Amino acid sequence: MxxxxxxxxxxxxxxxxxxxxxxxxxxxxxxxxxxxxxxxxxxxxxxxxxxVPGFVNTHCHLELSHMKGRVDTGTGLLPFIYNVVSFRDIPMEEILDAIEKADQEMYEAGIVAVGDISNKLDTAAQKEKSRIRYYTFVEAFDFLIDANAATTFHQAEPVLAGQSTAHGNRKSAVPHAPYSVSRQLFQLINAVNGPGHTVSIHNQETPHEDALFQYKSGGFVDFYKGFGISLDGFSASGKTSIHYALENMDPQCRTLFVHNTLTGPDDIQAAQV
Structure with missing residues (x-):
């Protein structure tokens, strides 16, 4: 004692x-x-x-720890996304070393639990031996193209299966964001998560996100065009982006909306219904 x-x-x-x-x-x-x-x-x-009680980091991208100092800050969301997806050819040894160091830094800062976004299995081994308890959110996105949903989900399945469940660690499949997940992919994600699972989704980080869903305008139109992705099958609803997420996510799951930079009172009220 x-x-x-x-x-x-x-x-x-x-x-x-x-x-x-x-x-x-x-x-x-x-x-x-x-x-x-x-x-x-x-x-x-x-x-x-x-x-004090141990701290909880509810939103982390541990697998991107090697990007620290490599991507400019203060540029806004769209340039940030472009830089992240365009950054290639980092040696795996460097990636794993950065993951281990970031995990240790969080522990030393008093963090005892982390909600971590994963697109790969790079962090699984560290989570197996970490003194931190992780809830891993395996992220999927198909850029709003229903025809890509099945392939996208199939690629995410082994990533989900390989995530750590040691020492109380948990995991679930999650949608990336309203602007990047089709209705069909939402359905596949919902089917693999049981009632009571926690799911995470990036929400309303930039005015361009709401502009896409309300008017089919804004920076995301050019962003998708720049990657050669057609939005011909997408129609604006006239509502903010969170409504699209709410219409397609499983209400039996616990939803963690992340960022919410542009979330207004009406959006909050809709989420509480």
């Missing part, structure tokens, strides 16, 4: 405890949170400062 005390202890679901004491068993399981006056000072392990 250990009795760890600090100037303040911040429990998960109650007010801070001044001169609090965290009592654990020999395995590290927290048994109770008490105050110093109930204990012999000689039995206490004192640390100045505060004891």
């Amino acid at each position: 250990r009795k760890i005390t600090a100037d303040y202890v911040y429990p998960v679901a109650s007010t801070p405890v001044k001169n609090g004491v965290v009592i654990t068993d020999d395995a590290g399981k927290i048994l109770s949170v008490e105050t110093r006056d109930a204990h012999d000072p000689a039995s206490l392990e004192y640390h100045p400062g505060a004891i």
